[in-house]
Amino acid sequence: MNQLDKNKHGFTLVEVMIAIGIMTVGSLGILAMHQGVNQANRAALEMNTAVAITERWVERVERDALSWTEQGLNSSSLAATYHLSGLAGTPSATQWFKPTPPVGESYDFDYFGNDLVPANPNPQKYCTNLRLSWLRQGSSARVDIRTFWYREGYMPGGATHPDWVSSGAFRGADCEAATADGWGLNTATLPPNIDVVFASTVVTWLRRE
Secondary structure: OOOOHHHHHOOHHHHHHHHHHHHHHHHHHHHHHHHHHHHHHHHHHHHHHHHHHHOOOOHHHHHHHHHOOOOOOOHHHHOOOOOOOHOOOOOOOOOOOOOOEEEEEOOOOOOOOOOOOOOOOOOEEEEEEEEEEEEEEOEEEEEEEEEEEEEEEOOOOOEEEOOOOOOOOOOOOOOOHHHOOOOOOOOOOOOOOOOEEEEEEEOOOOOOO
């Protein structure tokens, strides 16, 4: 019978437990870093989508201005426009308001930035508001555009919803109830669960000979 080599040693239970503890701590750090990267990627995707929506509305407003064919402040001069008609009879500027776009367009959008027209059943994610102000009364105006949304995982009031993308119960930003102050968008510090993108454009009435 061979005798055991007394110079050969295995790992003790304490050593194994220490090694497992070290690997666990390292794995938790990697998982936390991975989660942070995922959150940053989602935030970047949301911001890029909001910028694209805002740019789309800049184009819509500029296209709408092509129907502004009569100089003046009265309602008839702006009657052919969808969005600029809010300036009719206004001496200076309007408050933020929810636009009323033509058929096929919308003021609210889904997670992918698609217009929430009747044919689109997806949940609401982004909202767009406009604000109009005269630069030169009756002939040129500035249009401010803002797109705002609840950050992923947030609902109104700050409550989280872990699977909001697939849940029909979450409709994200309530565009219907959006007002200048209701969302706190005019305060110095935005609520922690809301992001917003701003843009502006200048439009003028189209002279037709």
